[in-house]
Amino acid sequence: MSVARISELNARVSELAVQAAGGGANGAYLQLLDVTLERMNRRLAAADSGTVDAGDLCELLTDVSAVHSTLRKHALDQPSYAPGRIFEALARLRAKTTADEVLDAAPAELCAAGAFDRAMISRVRGSSWVPRLLFLSDGHDSGFNRELSDYITELEIPLASPMVEAEIVRRRLPALVYDAQQEPRAFRVLMKVSRTREYVVAPIVADGTVVGLLHADAFLSERPLTEADRDSLRTFADGVGLIYERAVLESRLARQRELVSEAFLGAEQLLDVPADPSVRLPGPAIRTAVEVPASEVVALPAFEGTVRSPSEGLAQLTAREREVLALLASGATNAQVADRLTVAESTVKSHVKHILHKMGAPNRAGAIARYLRARNNERRI
Template sequence: MDLRERWLDLVAAVRSVAAQAPAPSGDGVLEQPELALRDTNPWSSLAELADFSRAFRERTIDRPFETRRRINQALSRLRELDTFAAVMAAAPAALAHACEVGRVMISRISGSTWLPGNLYVATGEDDPVNRSLREYIHELRIQLTNGMLEAEVVRRRAPALVTDAAAEPRTFEPLVRIARSRAYVVAPVVAGGSVAALLHADNYPSARLLTPLDRDNLHAFAEGLAVIFERAVTLERMALQRERVRQFFADAEETVGALYAAPVRLTRSQPPTAAPASAAAPERRSELDLLTPREREVAALLSSGARNADIAARLTVSETTVKSHVKNILRKLQVSNRSEVISRYLRLAHDGEQRS
């Protein structure tokens, strides 16, 4: 086989691979240089073929790897955020820059309800279409029904590519119409065993078509985002538990302080014929009698170290009602805080037991 025949075989092979490869993201369809024999010199034609091969490699191999690198960098930055809300707010912009798409919307999924949320627009924030879209999705609630594309994405937990949104009957038509999306990709964010969110992306107003590679990139970002969601929720729960433990020990310290301040009296038991109790006891007992039966119950529970929430659960009332009782107790016993209530109640209760 001479050099010319070998070159023709190489051209045919490269063209065949190019025809079968998925269209890359970025600049759209690869523009193949004209490879028809314009020069009888095979060395010149092989140089042209080498240029084509380099361009082909850049578009179909190097750029997809570059996109995945940007996705990893974006996820790394999102991982530094500590709250679920912060991640939800930052994710659309991170995805748009990493995957080079024009618009990104992140939505929450609550049961069978789709709740469109944060929208990021790469260019054209003041575009009337984008303004209308932002106004439309504000507080929008969409019921996921059988036959809807997003319902299928949630059920199968798999991404989807819509190449012709206007002709696709399973889309949510009002949203597609207002957004003027010609094509879009959607991927679920599966966290904690269920779909927590949906990611939508399109290229409005760019004419670049979305491809299966865009769908795969969005899916890769969604999988990484799911891990970040779970981490953020765990951190928030740990912070809440830490605050509850701190409050518990603060209440315990207050109760112990009140008990420590209360007087301790050691008395001998008196026979039935013992002398009557001092005149001060009836007076202190009369202070306790100023409280209603419910207020005495609240005072007794306070003295046991119970918090408002515990008292409310014990007495089957609201915390607001408990606070009202505590306020009345403070006023009637003429004290200014819970510690003084505990100290006064324990003293009055002790004197009452001695009198009886």
């Protein structure tokens, strides 16, 4: 390999080193690479002029080895983060059934996906943030970590400016804090107790509101945190927010369905009560009966439909109409039924019209009540 080619490769290594080193904790690596590469360039220039001897070549080899060692150390210190791991962790969180389960599992999944040693999730309540759970990759083996885990459960920290977390909640952006022990905007008491050197933190946003915070560091490995750690945490926190929001909505929907079901069952029970002539409803005081002339009697309009028993009306429905009626009984709207059955909303309205006619019901509430009575009768048989 010619000296010119070696010089070209040396220049490319230098460019890559500058791009990879970035700033902050990688500054020391960048300085060491600059010094080593500069020495290599001087020796390459001497070799190109033909004035290099065996001793210079040995020194050149030593410099090359130093560059190799430095780059290798830099590579080992980088987090083993990959987008695939983040998405796999979020997929596991989606399997959780409640919002609380999502929050409780998030710190452990974050450590597994982002190569962090510690992760803490907190709830944002008004003008405070309250640590909820601390996950430690050492399994709480040390007494220090056990005490730290107990300590954070008693904290309620004000979101006062210029605290880092207050800015994160306000701007909804993640942050990387390098020197946590000396950072005046960090919560100094927690930093001292946890012995945190540097950390990353990101907001958890659900339904347009910051509902929590995710903190993480590399306490055990002592590797320097980088902007890549901050970005991976942001990706993970964004996913947690969406999964949390979905879990909350599903819980509300399930509760609404329970309330609707209870209301219809209550109406069904009222309809099932047999008439008792001995029971008299409270009313006004008895007055003297007055005969009303036939000419003054106003006839009420009769309901345009045939009154049928619930089972008889249900038997006349088609399979699709029964499916539509079952969805209506679960509390679904016309639009939701149309989306569930992959049909137009106008088609659903047509089905509802036919259902009311066949069941002899004045409106959909009456049809649903008769449907529930028929189902209840079927269960009793």
